[in-house]
Amino acid sequence: MKLNDYVDIYFVNKLHWPGRSGFDMKLEILGPSAWREYRGKPTSSGINETTHLAKIGDAQGRLRDCFVKLLPPQTPALLCEAIGWLLARAAAVPCPDFAAIVLVPVDALRQHGPLPSEYDKASLAPAWCSEIVAGNSVRQVHKMKFFLARSACLRSKDARKIAAFDQWSDLRDRNFGNVIHSSKGGYVAIDHETLLHDLLWLRCGMSWEERSLLENARSALAGADFQRFQLDMAAAAASHGAALVDAEADIEETLSRLFPAQGPELFSEITALLRERSAPGWMADNLKVIA
Helix, strand or coil, X not given: CCHHHCCCCCCCCCCCCCCCCCCCCCCEEECHHHEEEEEECCCCCCCCCCCEEEEEECCCCCEEEEEEXXXXXCCXXXXXXXXXXXXXXXXXXXXXXXXXXXXXXXXXXXXXXXXXXXXXXXXXXXXXXXXXXXXXXXXXXCHHHHXXXXXXXXXXXXXXXXXXXXXXXXXXXXXXXXXXEECCCCEEECCCCCCCHHHHHHHHCCCCCXXXXXXXXXXXXXXXXXXXXXXXXXXXXXXXXXXXXXXXXXXXXXXXXXXXXXXXXXXXXXXXXXXXXXXXXXXXXXXXXXX
């Protein structure tokens, strides 16, 4: 079954998402009242014209400063963001502390600028939001600043952990614009939109060009340094199996709320793939190193 057969059944006709009794979800799914205030456009919004800054009220009523981007239901982007954030948290990969799926009131957003034509007839639109991480993306406009920032990132332990996570989850587009050098130190991964590329994106007839920290390390690090990068990736992969077990209940709950009928089939396919790729030795074999 194509993923397209799964979509368009959530959000528009489901304005409330009551959780299962006694189940404490790490990923919040919020209605349109959570989108409180438009706060402008980010300096770099990437290729998504709808990306903006907004105040989002979480389930406890706390206001959070977030990046928000509308994601069309006919792609797996929203699902990938959700699964990616849940897996990253479970695997101790640095990521934003708060993230959520939120319905955005389209008319309210349109007051602040034009939206793509696909939203012309929509009153509500599903979006991914994640709390702003204080810091700067590794990507820099100035060539020398980027060279230095890239080098520092690739030599960090965080970069190897993120690179291993991306290989495990088949995330294809980890460019330096979605790695943040946090003001608190360390590097934080944002944007998991291209996760599960072969399983979800290809079955929709869509693909992403591969851009990864591993490929950047291959070209930027010499001999022994690159081998160390790969060995550190293989070591980081040892936590993936336990991380999947920890995240499974939240992934299953998210799928059941977004895709009530097809969720179990999707859950089985996704977890089977991730379980296979978290097996002992899979990462080392994939990288062709002896861990």
